[in-house]
Amino acid sequence: MQLSIVIPAYNEENRIINVISKYFDFYEDFEIIVVCDGKDNTAKIIKELSLKCPKIKLLEFHERLGKGKGIIEGFNVAVGDIIGFIDADGSIEPEDIKSMLSALSNVDGVIASRRLKESKILVKQPIMRRFSSQLFNIIVKLIFWMNFKDTQCGAKFFKNKAIKDILIDMETKGFEFDVELLWRLKKMRYNIIEYPVTWKHSEGSSFSLLNAPIMFSSLLKVRFRY
DSSP: OOEEEEEEESSOTTTHHHHHHHHTTTOSSEEEEEEEOSSSSHHHHHHHHHHHOTTEEEEEOSSOOOHHHHHHHHHHHOOOSEEEEEOTTOOBOHHHHHHHHHGGGGSSEEEEESSSTTOEEEEOOOHHHHHHHHHHHHHHHHHHOOOOSOSOOSEEEEEHHHHHHHGGGOOOOSTTHHHHHHHHHHHTTOOEEEEEOEEEOOSOOSOOGGGHHHHHHHHHHHHTTO
């Protein structure tokens, strides 16, 4: 089965090669779609790599899309039987991604989780990030009635049909994208499971706690519009 991996890459010139290179040792039938919407040399690097390896594809945008919109653009062109995304920070190793994909045989989607009993955290987030993340998950459970322990971990994979069924309805464009994605899949009665991973915090994320009010506002509009 072919695998499509989407990587949203906003100003990731310092680590994008390292992240991509790890996956060539673990997969054979795959494509990597890198969505660039920054102002550094990431797009140039990916363009050069794609000339050497057709499995690497570049989607370049000259305006800021946001994480969610970037992933949607990648999903729109993905052709794999399995479609998913990973963060560009390398916080999860390919070994864990490969295990996640094995768990897809009997479900429609599998998402990485840092909060299962079997999960391992090698490098913790700063304390304020941890607190805000836990608070966010509590609020998400209350508003969306979803039992996921970790909606924001940066690796999620789904069967093609599940993604294509809900893609046209997606509205959010930022870091809140993960919640809407999971909520819409749940509404369509797709079976999504969490999977324990080994995770490490990596500096350089474009996420800021200042994003939180915008995320909540966007999610509330989506949730209570229906």
